[in-house]
Amino acid sequence: MGGYRRFWDPDAERFPVPTWPWKLAPAHLKTRDQLVAMGLRPHQPITGQVMWNNKKLGVRRAYLYDVALAGPPKPRSPAQIASLQAARRKRRTCPTCGEVRAYTLSTALKECTTCADGQAVAA
Numbered sequence: 001m002g003g004y005r006r007f008w009d010p011d012a013e014r015f016p017v018p019t020w021p022w023k024l025a026p027a028h029l030k031t032r033d034q035l036v037a038m039g040l041r042p043h044q045p046i047t048g049q050v051m052w053n054n055k056k057l058g059v060r061r062a063y064l065y066d067v068a069l070a071g072p073p074k075p076r077s078p079a080q081i082a083s084l085q086a087a088r089r090k091r092r093t094c095p096t097c098g099e100v101r102a103y104t105l106s107t108a109l110k111e112c113t114t115c116a117d118g119q120a121v122a123a
Helices: 002-007 032-037 078-092
Strands: 019-021 048-054 058-066
Touching (some): 002 019, 032 058
Parallel strands (some): 019 048
């Protein structure tokens, strides 16, 4: 195992939760992103973690959750849905011409491509 021994602690003797090196965690434990990709959410406390060394960032970790305890995402309330729709609409509305575009505006341009190109038609 070499450098992997540093992070091998499935009994949580050295770390606060069971810990495994990168790619060596049990198959029934998944990260939050892996659960989301499966259409699930972790409605539970952290079950374990994987740890690894990154040359630039140092020691990294990802928390793990038991797939058997995960469930579907909680349904959104009508107010949450309305809020998300309003936020998405604002991200598509050009502040220069006021048009609601079919695409999200570039954060670099801060306006629609028509206005950024200088081709906006005077209203």
